[in-house]
Amino acid sequence: MSIEHASPTLDDVARTAGVSRSTASRAINGGDRVSPEAQAAVDDAVARLGYAPNRAARSLVTRRTDSIALVVPEPDARILTDPFLAGVLRGVSEGLTGTDLQLVLLLARPGEHPGHIARYLHSGHVDGVIVASHHKEDQLESELSRSQLPAVFVGRPFATEMVHFVDVDNAAGGRTATQRLVDRGCRRIATITGPLDMTAALDRYDAWQRTLDDAGLEPVAVAHGDFTIEGGAVAMAQILAEHPEVDGVFAASDLMASGALTTLRDSGRRIPEDVALVGFDALGAERTTPRLTTVLQPVVEMASAATSTLLDVVSGQDVGYEPQIFVPRLIEGDSA
Template identity: 60%
Template structure:
């Protein structure tokens, strides 16, 4: 006669801790007190508990994995520091759980349909979605599949129950442009992000709002795709269209870096002739010449908050586990749509 295999819930009950605490203790999590770890270790020994991921998956229909969904070609993923920051934020949470990370990157020149199909087929328990585009259709695919998911960045097509963590990109675009106005700049151009991404559209909106309030007409607006090459070509186009511009706000630090290269090639001094400001502060801004004034985009924190929210939904951690009395960061503001929004911060350097 075979003995019944003890469950994680029975271990937690015997140890007098929550299921999530028992899971972290068994899987080497760092946020477990010495007392709780000892209690769980004792319960595991007494009950003869042996973790079995495959057997547990058959019973629970869980895969014990979550996806980071990046509907971008792999060269963009490898070259943009936004994605490295996203992984750091996710890993800071996942390292304390027994969940594995699955990375889903779109192939070059393909739609997100393959990714949507993968999510609908139950290969992961939940997903974090970043860098999404208007045409992706991921919002609809996730709504149809009922897969727990959190977006990092405002989606184009929100639906009831869709959750996201974002930075106030309208406010970020506004404070960037206000800084240039306060500096005395009067002919300000903008290198905007892609029109099929909400971050690009929101930063453009903030740019226009600041100029309206200052009573200034906007300079040329040219779109890029958040890369150095498109920033340089956009700056070339702006200078050809209006050589009188005295400032440019680029919607990413990579595009601002390209703008600096173009300005140098045209013999324009920064900031004496043209002041430049970017957006992100993920490492690029420190290495440009001159160092780049920028708007800090809290990507690591956004990814961490999104992952925590997803894991709470999956029952992998509890809301109580997230309380950290040493955390001095301002909490996100929850807007009427349920979006958690963080505040952008202006970081002054030599380019403006």
């Protein structure tokens, strides 16, 4: 017959450490008014007994949940197929290394009413939130601005006052991509945009227009995509149908560029001889044929930096609102 041993309790820790129960509780939960000697004794007792604090009880003392949320207002299938979102998840996980914080992943459901995720965040389930791939109609910006919940955006929000965010310089990246096509000798340059209810897509689209204007070139065609392979393929087909003379394309994401490559090949165009193509992200570009010329967006580093900022805010540090902006650079491939 086996004998089950009860898990050590807070009283056991206090008795082993030779301190009162209240002192042991404060030492374990990060409270003040604990001497270095008592703290060391409690830490030693916890290690020797294998004591695991009760999270629910601890939250009553600290008013913390020891959880942060990663909010991705996109359908759940996207996080499994989109390398940008996978990079965000990896970066947040790396940013939490060495902490005891739990990560709560919140995804949008098809047809979900705007504001549903915000209501969950307001209910006290998490200590802070990282938001990635947000759209204007998600209402997350306005909802979080009215709340006391610490938040950091991966990607510039539409309203930037008193908001923490991390981003790549999308305007500079869009100029770099478009200028690569201009320098190659392309003169009929189109673009495939991302959703224009996202600041990244707007900035890249605006940069394409400005770069062509600076080069004395007229914009040939604009087709709107959705940052997916399928969206890029459809947008490229639209461009070829309306402007078969196009000789250069800036696709605002590598996934859309991958879809565009397929459409171009199916139409009999040689890449880059007939149509040169530049993407944006540098996430999996080496797996395309030909290898994609693209602009690097260091998404893992961006998400890790956002997580570090959030942890500082949650811990009560005075963190300024100056955004962290990463510098993009061109990754040469064979498509342009």
